[in-house]
Amino acid sequence: MNKKGEVTRADFLKYRMKSFEQLDTDKDNKLSLDEFLKVTEPPLAPPDGPNVPPIEERKTRARAEFQNLDTNRDGFVERAEAEALVHSEFNNYDTDRDNKITEPEVRLIIQRSLQRDAQERQQAEARRRQGLMTLNEFIDMQMRSADQLDKNNDGKVNQQEYLVMAGPADGPQAKNLLPFDLRKQIALRKFAEIDLNKDGQLDRVELTAYALKQFLEIDGNKDRFLSEDEFKKAQEAEAAKVRALIQTLQPAQPAQPRPAQPRGGQPAPAPAPAAPAPGLAPGLPQGTR
Incomplete structure (x- = not known):
């Protein structure tokens, strides 16, 4: 800027x-894509921070800009191509077309730049x-579930209404589920x-506080x-909590006597592996969506 507060072209x-x-590290007056992508890294770009897009996002945008600048499609941004963009930018600021940018025009530049950055x-x-x-x-999601x-x-959920979360009673519909009494105990503990x-009803205040x-x-x-990853971790933690609760609620299994050693010194066949623990009823409260 000269003494008159003007910037020439x-x-x-x-x-x-x-x-x-x-960026032109090899000084050949043109930028390769690798050279151009350095614009996304410090010192030409701000370091990573809360209001800064991730590096991969910045590189994606830089690749698109590289393609726009490479007007002759030779895989390089030549000096002339870069200068053409600068001249176009100057023309946007030089509102009176006198080949000079004045102080009022500079203020407008700063204002536009701040608005663009904010956007x-x-x-x-x-x-x-x-x-x-x-x-x-x-x-809202939790309240919709309560309304159901x-x-x-x-406007309240009583204990009997909440026990729907325990799933069906023992029978064909409860195949592969825990015994209903066990599922009922888990649901009542959550309730x-x-x-x-402790009035035996869940009102909106209690449901909101729990949410x-x-x-x-x-x-x-x-x-x-809340991200999908956080939901997944919460579901895993809740499942582990329920499994631990099941261990405390289920009666201890009596120890099985060891089979006698058959004659002839041959080991007895290994017992069949225990069946996996039956699952919970679909929709049993997990603490997440």
């Missing part, structure tokens, strides 16, 4: 081409939040955990959003 070109000079941060945040669940969404249990539509005032507690436990990185 030549000065602007010289300044903007400094990045080209830094990019918002877009990056929006992309990051895709597939994530907020606290309000999580509570509230058969008499009184008691949610029923803070909030779940959300805070599932949100491992404390970013106030």
